[in-house]
Amino acid sequence: MDIYLDSNATTAVLPLAREAAMKTMQDAFGNPSSVHSAGLRARSVLDAARTSARRVLGMPTGRILFTSGATEGIQTAVLSCLNAWREKRDSGEALPGLLLYGATEHKAVPEALKHWNKVLCLGLNVQPIPVDRNGRHALEWLRHHAPQAAMVCTMAANNETGVVSDLDGIALAMNGSPALWLVDSVQALGKLDLRLAERRIDYAPFSGHKLYAPKGVGMLYVREGAPFTPLMAGGGQENAARSGTENMVGIAALGAVLKELERGRAFHPSSVLEAYRKQLVHALRTAFPDLVLNTPLAMALPTTVNFSVPGVTSRLLLEVFDAAGLRMSAGSACGSSRAQPSYVLEAMGLEAWRAASAVRLSFGAADTEDTIEEACRRIRQCGLALKASRLLPDVAAGTDAHSVVTRFAAEGECTYVVTDPGQRRCVVIDPRAEQVEPILQWMRCRGCSLVAVLNTAHDDGKQSGAASLKHAARALAQPAPTPCDPLGWPLAQDLIALGPWQLRRLQDGVLELWEHGALRYRFGADAAKAIDVDGDIVFDLPRHDPDARLAIVAGRSITEPSSEPLELSVSGLHTLLQQAPAIRLVDVRERVEQAVGALVPGDTRLRVDRAPMSEIINALPGWLGQTAEIPLVLVCRSGNRSAQAARALRGMGRQNTWSLAGGVALCGQDLFNTAMPEQETGIGRPCWT
Ligand code: PLP
Numbered sequence: 001m002d003i004y005l006d007s008n009a010t011t012a013v014l015p016l017a018r019e020a021a022m023k024t025m026q027d028a029f030g031n032p033s034s035v036h037s038a039g040l041r042a043r044s045v046l047d048a049a050r051t052s053a054r055r056v057l058g059m060p061t062g063r064i065l066f067t068s069g070a071t072e073g074i075q076t077a078v079l080s081c082l083n084a085w086r087e088k089r090d091s092g093e094a095l096p097g098l099l100l101y102g103a104t105e106h107k108a109v110p111e112a113l114k115h116w117n118k119v120l121c122l123g124l125n126v127q128p129i130p131v132d133r134n135g136r137h138a139l140e141w142l143r144h145h146a147p148q149a150a151m152v153c154t155m156a157a158n159n160e161t162g163v164v165s166d167l168d169g170i171a172l173a174m175n176g177s178p179a180l181w182l183v184d185s186v187q188a189l190g191k192l193d194l195r196l197a198e199r200r201i202d203y204a205p206f207s208g209h210k211l212y213a214p215k216g217v218g219m220l221y222v223r224e225g226a227p228f229t230p231l232m233a234g235g236g237q238e239n240a241a242r243s244g245t246e247n248m249v250g251i252a253a254l255g256a257v258l259k260e261l262e263r264g265r266a267f268h269p270s271s272v273l274e275a276y277r278k279q280l281v282h283a284l285r286t287a288f289p290d291l292v293l294n295t296p297l298a299m300a301l302p303t304t305v306n307f308s309v310p311g312v313t314s315r316l317l318l319e320v321f322d323a324a325g326l327r328m329s330a331g332s333a334c335g336s337s338r339a340q341p342s343y344v345l346e347a348m349g350l351e352a353w354r355a356a357s358a359v360r361l362s363f364g365a366a367d368t369e370d371t372i373e374e375a376c377r378r379i380r381q382c383g384l385a386l387k388a389s390r391l392l393p394d395v396a397a398g399t400d401a402h403s404v405v406t407r408f409a410a411e412g413e414c415t416y417v418v419t420d421p422g423q424r425r426c427v428v429i430d431p432r433a434e435q436v437e438p439i440l441q442w443m444r445c446r447g448c449s450l451v452a453v454l455n456t457a458h459d460d461g462k463q464s465g466a467a468s469l470k471h472a473a474r475a476l477a478q479p480a481p482t483p484c485d486p487l488g489w490p491l492a493q494d495l496i497a498l499g500p501w502q503l504r505r506l507q508d509g510v511l512e513l514w515e516h517g518a519l520r521y522r523f524g525a526d527a528a529k530a531i532d533v534d535g536d537i538v539f540d541l542p543r544h545d546p547d548a549r550l551a552i553v554a555g556r557s558i559t560e561p562s563s564e565p566l567e568l569s570v571s572g573l574h575t576l577l578q579q580a581p582a583i584r585l586v587d588v589r590e591r592v593e594q595a596v597g598a599l600v601p602g603d604t605r606l607r608v609d610r611a612p613m614s615e616i617i618n619a620l621p622g623w624l625g626q627t628a629e630i631p632l633v634l635v636c637r638s639g640n641r642s643a644q645a646a647r648a649l650r651g652m653g654r655q656n657t658w659s660l661a662g663g664v665a666l667c668g669q670d671l672f673n674t675a676m677p678e679q680e681t682g683i684g685r686p687c688w689t
Helices: 016-026 038-055 070-090 108-119 139-148 165-174 248-263 270-287 314-323 343-347 352-357 369-388 433-445 466-475 570-579 593-598 612-623 638-652 663-671
Strands: 063-067 098-102 126-129 149-155 180-184 203-205 220-221 304-307 359-364 405-410 413-420 425-429 449-454 495-498 499-506 510-515 518-523 539-541 586-587 598-600 607-610 632-635 659-660 673-675
Touching: 016 038, 016 248, 016 593, 016 673, 038 063, 038 248, 063 070, 063 248, 063 413, 070 108, 070 149, 070 180, 070 203, 070 220, 098 108, 098 139, 108 126, 108 149, 108 180, 139 165, 149 165, 165 180, 165 510, 203 433, 304 352, 314 352, 314 369, 314 593, 343 352, 343 405, 352 359, 352 433, 359 659, 369 593, 405 433, 405 612, 425 495, 433 466, 449 495, 539 612, 570 659, 570 663, 586 598, 593 598, 598 607, 612 638, 632 638, 632 663, 638 659, 659 663, 663 673
Parallel strands: 098 126, 098 149, 149 180, 180 203, 425 449, 518 539, 586 607, 586 632, 632 659
Antiparallel strands: 063 220, 203 220, 304 359, 405 413, 413 425, 495 499, 499 510, 510 518, 598 673
């Protein structure tokens, strides 16, 4: 069962909202502008929704217009305000020079300010209001700048952190300012009392899909007397404030949700939501004892927790949670497909590692106690799996046979860690500054000591993490490093032995990794250079890998991609299985993801091997050697990592490799029983055959 903990991104549609939408389509499908009975029935649905909205918002006066969502409400508010200032300017009045918005505002707000400022040729200065480490607006700064502001935009509660703004403090700081005030109230609806009537808020946009109504419907409140310019002109609907035939299905559903808010049955009061959050935070702290909260709970919505786990990137945590059927996100849904750290946490001045590791858990005001309890159980399970996979420190964890080369890659830059099979000693090659923390965590979790930190080339020192890695390792009471040359090679040593593996250095910084007298891998080498390897395949592991090749077969040119499609659907997989029964599925998700959601193929003919992306280098000799004839179908969570690895393998000449399109997320039910273990997970050894 999926547990959805991403309610600040969107919510499911409440059954009673669905019913209201269906009923409107069946019984009240008329046009609310028509004067016949069908139109009147639709009009009564529209009026009832607006009446509920007025009661929920406590606003008997002012406009409430239905929109397509908050982004439209924001545009309308900004256009209304700026157009009023433009008219004043045209009649000779001097304009205040600033348009202010909170630095952690949803992007819709600053982008709307910039857009309409440009379209209306106002030339005002669009400036962020700084926030403190808790994400609260700098009120002194605002007090100083508000007298020169034409508009001030501050959200009621932040979508990423849940931080609730001090609206009374903001109102006080704006005292005497000519600015109109927009309060983005999207995350507040149903969770906070906005006291719109008491506060002199001019515009407040809302969005239906953040509170159990469907996407594509929202509301804008406009204070009586506040300037208003319609965004859309046409048939004069909504008293000519927003033309276009109303989205009656969405409005009926939103109306049903608002009515339910009035009744107070489906949604829990704050005290219950706070108790749920306490339970979830307790489970998170049990799973991740070093966890850091990115905002004080007392200042946040009772349904949101934003946290970071030292040494664990948000990407990894989200993948583990997803494998356990827990849907969370790294920040705003709009930004989470991009790799950049959250601008919200950066604006709060949090350290880079916290921004890079941040996870947002947000549940809904209608979630049940059973859901919260099951979520807590799975969170604890994820903590155990991370410990068992040596991604969190755990005193109980012993050693197990492990891959020799581990690859840490980000944005096309690669760092390699070479370990002895007992995992107690390691050499780090070409560490990047941003990889230092994850590598240290990796070493800590394995009780692994650092033998050397090597660079394969000189660089300007800005991006290399060699110095900080050595420094941090020393702080961890690691043995003092031996004197070394500028690239980190220990002086007076010809080779570094790691069990049966040996690292050797060539003149130009190139490193070779040998196993029992056979050359296996080279680091920092020119891949195009042919080498004499007596029939063995040697892999060049690149330092820069922008095209995600993973490795290049030394002395061999890159194979042209075949015309055979790279991605297989489930039915394509079954067809392939008819032709080649010996086919292997390879789970390239990280060990911890595999631990919380093992792939158990429904089809018993399928065998699953494990080759996590970070360790996949170790499987290459087998896949291009003894088992080269066996077709491989790589699988991951969404199909992205598996496609990348399959493409790389084809580039190495292994054409009989595919990726399962859509991964476990889309094919799960058709192909796998993804099992969620009850007990601490023992992770099997990868099958490199
Ligand atoms: N404002 C905030 C605080 C939000 O969280 C969102 C949605 O993520 C929006 C505005 C945009 O809302 P909509 O999707 O309804 O346009």
